[in-house]
Amino acid sequence: MVFYLSNVIFAAAVALPLFLTLNGQIAYLTMRSEIAQHPSYAWWSGFRFHDGCLAETMRPSLNSGFGPMLDNVELLFRGNFNSFGLTILFAGLAYIFLMAFLNGGALSQFIEDRGFSMQRFLGHSGHYLRHMSAFLTLQGLVLWGIYRGISPLLFSMIDSVTVASVSAPLVWFVNLAGYILVIKLVFIVVTLFDYARIILIAEKKTSSLTALGLSVKFVFSRLQPMGLNALLAGIAILMSTIAGTIFSIIHPSGLFMVILSFLLQQVYLFLLISMRVACYSTEVLLYQQQMAENQQVKKRKH
Amino acid sequence: MKLKLGCWHFILLGSVAVNSADYSFPPPTASYNITAKLDAVDKRIDGEEEIIWINRSNRTTDEIYLHLYLNAFKNLSTTFMSEVSNRFSSLPDYFYSVCKNGWGYCDVRSIAVEAPGLFERMDVMESLQFDPIDDGNVADETVCRIRLPGAAAPGQVVHLYISFTSQLPHRAPRTGYYQDYLVAGQWFPKCGVLEEQGWNCHQYHNVSEFFADYGDYDVSITLPKNYIVGASGVLVGETSAGAGEKTVRFQEKCIHDFVWTASPKFRVAERTFEYVDLPPVKLALLYQPINQKYVDSYFDAAIATLKHLGSWYTPYPYSHLTIVDLPEKSNAGGMEYPTLFTTDVSWQVASGSQAPMGVTVHECTHQFFYGIIGNNEAEHAWMDEGLTVYATSRCLNTAYGPGNAWKMYLARDSFGLPTTFKHVHKDQRDWIVENQRERGALDFMDKPSWAYVNYPAYRNNAYEKPALMLWTLENVLGEPVFNRIMREYVTRFRFKHPKPQDFINVVNEFSPQDMNSLFDQTLHTPGVLDYAVVRVISQRDKGTKGYFGRGAELALAEKNDPGTWTSQVHLERQGDIVFPVELLITFEDGEKRRLQWDGKESIKIFSFTQKARVEKAEIDPDHNIWLDVDVTNNGRYREKNHLAAFRWGVQWLFWLQHLLETAAIFS
Structure with a gap:
């Protein structure tokens, strides 16, 4: 709930100025009924041109059930988080930092497995903030390296291989494979840093790099961590597919339907955020189980 | 493949009879008899041409100007290449392609002239001088002039005999080659236009297009037997040239340029356009095997254009039309040439994008303005592109209705996941208004193409602003009146190279009110209307x-x-x-x-x-x-x-919340 509320409050704070701009722009227009029904292309292109800043992030894809989600998935593939302007970029960075702060508390909560106390939660969050920030920075650098170094290199290699090909489907599938490889790399990096955070807290390490080293050893020495994350990602994709389908069916043109759409969107987001938190708890559980098994094996050997 | 080739020839030969129908073509001014041989490995063409030029101006001249446009790709110092590197913040792909993979040039080896009754055949190679008439760039060799041994008075016929070698550039705009595909545009020495004020023969600039006199063309090309060829004109013969080669011969009357394209990989399809009182037109499509699924779309778009523009303005005057579907990576893009145009389509397109109909209708529409009117594209680009964009959007709206907004996810060269937003309708004119909004204050319409402050200014003033001006005129004057204006303009200036004032005069002649104020504000001053x-x-x-x-x-x-x-x-x-x-x-x-x-x-x-x-x-x-x-x-x-704002605020909030949550996986 803390994570969800953070998300709502944070997004609402950024959305409010846009809503006021929108309202000031549309509320009196004779086109407002048309705009309430479906996005008018003429209105949309004029709005983003005249109002700039956040208005530039308004686009027809938001009208589609899957549009908002697909736009964000594309960001994961390409890493161009600044493509929506500085306001969104800074909001995103601040939000990630806030999440990094909360992660320390959440992971401690799962590792200690005691009843929830806000005081303890925030205390742990503050205690591990330094390490979580270090992980965040390091992870950011690694991902930046992937998006700005490895990915262009990979696609440049793809281009050099496919430049002589006149088979468009072949070129298309090779490019698709390139994107899949990029997302796989991102997935591995995220998994490594997830377990580094868990190891740091569970093993009470004082060095983030040591924890990261142990995480690399843990993740690459067994299949379960990747498997678990793949499973959780699969569930999230399934959930998003169902949600996107529902959003595609609902046409929010009247007030009631807009409210219904809003509520369903919030339910979906709550579930998605819960999935992320559940991901942390299952990762903690998996790590603890694996460590316990290791201990037993060692004892047996002794 | 041989069977298909045979069919293709039969179709083209069959169309000769149709071509003989009387279409009141004006007498030729510059006619060309060309024999050329393609070196298929180096993509080099050795040619001999005879130009029969008739002085149809009222001035006497002792020199003749020639275009050698392929020299635009000769080195980095040409006007074309300099403008490319100066005008783009990030250089287009073709710039590197030409630099790294293949320059282009047109080298005149010899030139002789003869004027019956005036002087005998005489070598004038020594008199050839390059003339960078627009910018004084001495490194630019896209325009040259030769001195005649005597002054050619009005009505004088002059024969020019030129030997030349043309090297096609790699993946260049409007011409060049890519692997074993080639489109030979602007490949031969071509005469400028002698006007009352003197020779009109501009250098090849980055954004400007072409201007030439009408004439009759007879072109023979020798190339490997396995190449499938499309060209301006009708195929009138094919003979074996020995050693795995063949010679194909094309002829056409009253055109102002000649292009040909060839590739062993082309596939050929054909249709016949027939519609009530309009003359039939043989349509041939040279397409990429991968684009088999778009064959009907290409034909439908061309047929819709011939039907609507033929009914609205004037019948298409030639007996045939060739549509060339380019390889996606060729860089040549959609381009109009007499009786032939190139178009393209991506392997994956969004259903709402109306691809490939949009480009196809646009290039086909050029046949009615660039092709039949033949105005000076370099000096008054809006008269060709602007009228074409207007008529294209009119034709597309009539034939296909509004499209949908769409997006290509993860788009990069030859890749993308197309997605159509079905409820977001997009009129054919919406993108034009969008561009005019962004670029309307840049420069004004009636300016030479190369003189615009930048490329967006050229685009807006050549394409978007004139199209919107014409749509405004149509709506204000009423469709019947404006149709009459357009029909009168096209009919009156068929093959006559009109200038802007000619168009304005026709509008004012049929308009109940004087439209000079609108023309003054759009043609000669920058700015938008709001x-x-x-x-x-x-x-x-x-x-x-x-x-x-x-x-x-x-x-x-x-x-x-x-x-x-x-x-x-x-x-x-x-x-x-x-x-x-x-x-x-x-x-x-x-x-x-x-x-x-x-x-x-x-x-x-x-x-x-x-x-x-x-x-x-x-x-x-x-x-x-x-x-x-x-x-x-x-x-x-x-x-x-507040409902509309609330509805869109909610959608945007959802996207932002989801974005934050997506970003949070990195935390």
């Missing part, structure tokens, strides 16, 4: 008090009529262009009143005092003025309603 309703207010009439009457009836009184309202509608001219507009006022009791405003003032206030308040006010309620860059501010209610 009118807005900025405020609609009403307040109850406060009545009046004081002394009223005279003499014995003079008395202190207070007069109130609680049922009367005073409403005000505030209008603004937010753009530079002044144009008369209509205002529709709707009152609460349902009364509607139409008013006229000359649009001259920056601010205009209309007041109304009556029982009903103004409910809403709309400028240009029938959306006639397509030059208006923002139609959303054209109408305003007196009272606000």
